[in-house]
Amino acid sequence: MEFTSLVDTSLDLSFRPRPVLDKLPKQEVQSDFTGLRGDNMGVKNETVDLLEELNRVSSENKKLTEMLTVVCENYNVLRNQMMEYMSTQNGLADDSAGSRKRKAESISNPNNSNININNNNNNNLDVVPGRSSESSSSDEESSCKKLREEHIKAKVTVVSMKTDASDTSLIVKDGYQWRKYGQKVTRDNPCPRAYFRCSFAPTCPVKKKVQRSIEDQSIVVATYEGEHNHPMTSKPEAGGANTTSTSTGSRLNVTTIAGTTASVPCSTTLNPSGPTITLDLTAPKTVEKRDMKMNQSASPTCGNSIHTSTGVEYQNRPEFQQFLIEQMATSLTKDPSFKAALAAAISGKILQHNNQTGRW
DNA sequence: CGCGTTTGACCTGCGC
DNA sequence: GCGCAGGTCAAACGCG
Numbered sequence: 001m002e003f004t005s006l007v008d009t010s011l012d013l014s015f016r017p018r019p020v021l022d023k024l025p026k027q028e029v030q031s032d033f034t035g036l037r038g039d040n041m042g043v044k045n046e047t048v049d050l051l052e053e054l055n056r057v058s059s060e061n062k063k064l065t066e067m068l069t070v071v072c073e074n075y076n077v078l079r080n081q082m083m084e085y086m087s088t089q090n091g092l093a094d095d096s097a098g099s100r101k102r103k104a105e106s107i108s109n110p111n112n113s114n115i116n117i118n119n120n121n122n123n124n125l126d127v128v129p130g131r132s133s134e135s136s137s138s139d140e141e142s143s144c145k146k147l148r149e150e151h152i153k154a155k156v157t158v159v160s161m162k163t164d165a166s167d168t169s170l171i172v173k174d175g176y177q178w179r180k181y182g183q184k185v186t187r188d189n190p191c192p193r194a195y196f197r198c199s200f201a202p203t204c205p206v207k208k209k210v211q212r213s214i215e216d217q218s219i220v221v222a223t224y225e226g227e228h229n230h231p232m233t234s235k236p237e238a239g240g241a242n243t244t245s246t247s248t249g250s251r252l253n254v255t256t257i258a259g260t261t262a263s264v265p266c267s268t269t270l271n272p273s274g275p276t277i278t279l280d281l282t283a284p285k286t287v288e289k290r291d292m293k294m295n296q297s298a299s300p301t302c303g304n305s306i307h308t309s310t311g312v313e314y315q316n317r318p319e320f321q322q323f324l325i326e327q328m329a330t331s332l333t334k335d336p337s338f339k340a341a342l343a344a345a346i347s348g349k350i351l352q353h354n355n356q357t358g359r360w
Numbered sequence: 361c362g363c364g365t366t367t368g369a370c371c372t373g374c375g376c
Numbered sequence: 377g378c379g380c381a382g383g384t385c386a387a388a389c390g391c392g
Contacts, residue, residue, distance in 0.1 A: 179363095179364070179365090180364075180365060180366080181365095181383095181384070181385075181386095182366090182367085182383070182384055182385080183365090183366070183367070184381090184382065184383070184384095186381075186382070187380085187381060187382085193382085193383095195383070195384075199364090209383095
């Protein structure tokens with residue numbers, strides 16, 4: 001899938017940097033010594049500093065390599081799980097063809113998931129897996145009805161994004177082409193709700209509702225229904241069609257499953273049709289924080305924990321893990337510093353190779 | 361002129 | 377059955 005094409009582990013990131021690092025500075029030191037005999041101490045200090053720096057960078061590279069390996073492994077495992085999950089859901093959805101016209105319409109989405117959403121009238125949607133939170137009755141018939149509806153319901157993702165409050169366009173740039181087909185003022189929110197359909201592919205079943213938050217009008221809440229059956233339409237240019245890669249540091253939240261909230265700093269595009277996971281993608285984060293979060297996410301089995309409202313079982317959810325993995329991979333591949341580190345690693349390997357073969 | 365947006369009318373589901 | 381609210385349709389309109 002996309003991930004494997006984005007992160008090709010065949011780059012052999014697991015190169016052993018130490019020999020390279022041990023070799024290169026030595027050469028440099030020797031040549032320096034021949035030229036600058038009178039300043040041995042200064043050169044030595046500089047060399048030590050460089051060695052330390054190189055060791056630090058190489059250890060970072062090593063960490064990144066390990067993380068990538070883990071991420072790739074997790075992704076493959078989770079992807080398999082997801083495919084399994086999807087196939088079972090498809091089977092259920094096929095059995096639950098609704099009698100009502102509108103419901104039947106939403107069956108057209110082949111990727112129904114067992115998710116029920118209870119909109120509690122603000123940015124946060126409580127997503128109750130398996131059963132609606134408002135139906136307290138134990139009536140079998142109604143519960144069966146609910147379950148059927150849940151299967152019928154398309155995959156829903158809610159994305160809230162902090163924007164300029166003066167911007168009334170209700171446009172959420174997420175990398176896909178949307179055609180507006182309606183606008184409506186809802187009862188509980190004076191701000192109009194805009195309805196969009198994916199216009200890139202005529203067969204794409206994805207719909208999007210965009211409405212400003214009643215509490216904070218600078219926050220735009222986009223509700224995605226369904227799953228795109230085509231790749232993202234726009235190129236990931238800086239400040240362009242990416243929902244989150246804005247230079248203004250817009251704040252973006254994805255809210256859904258089981259009322260959970262995770263905090264993952266991210267500068268990448270959210271896949272609106274992805275698993276319905278809650279993320280708090282707060283843009284301005286320090287590198288240290290990001291690294292910490294990435295470590296947590298990349299090694300979910302290492303006892304690290306992500307702040308969630310429901311505890312550890314949440315981070316073990318395959319949907320969550322897959323989503324995190326995708327986000328991290330995209331983030332990594334778009335991160336200039338990561339690219340620089342990768343370039344340094346590759347050039348280091350080339351240098352090593354050249355040294356071994358006697359060139360230079 | 362074609363395409364996307366706007367907007368009022370209409371449709372449908374649901375609660376009472 | 378009725379009314380309300382959300383969702384959709386489609387003609388009118390605007391823009392490049």
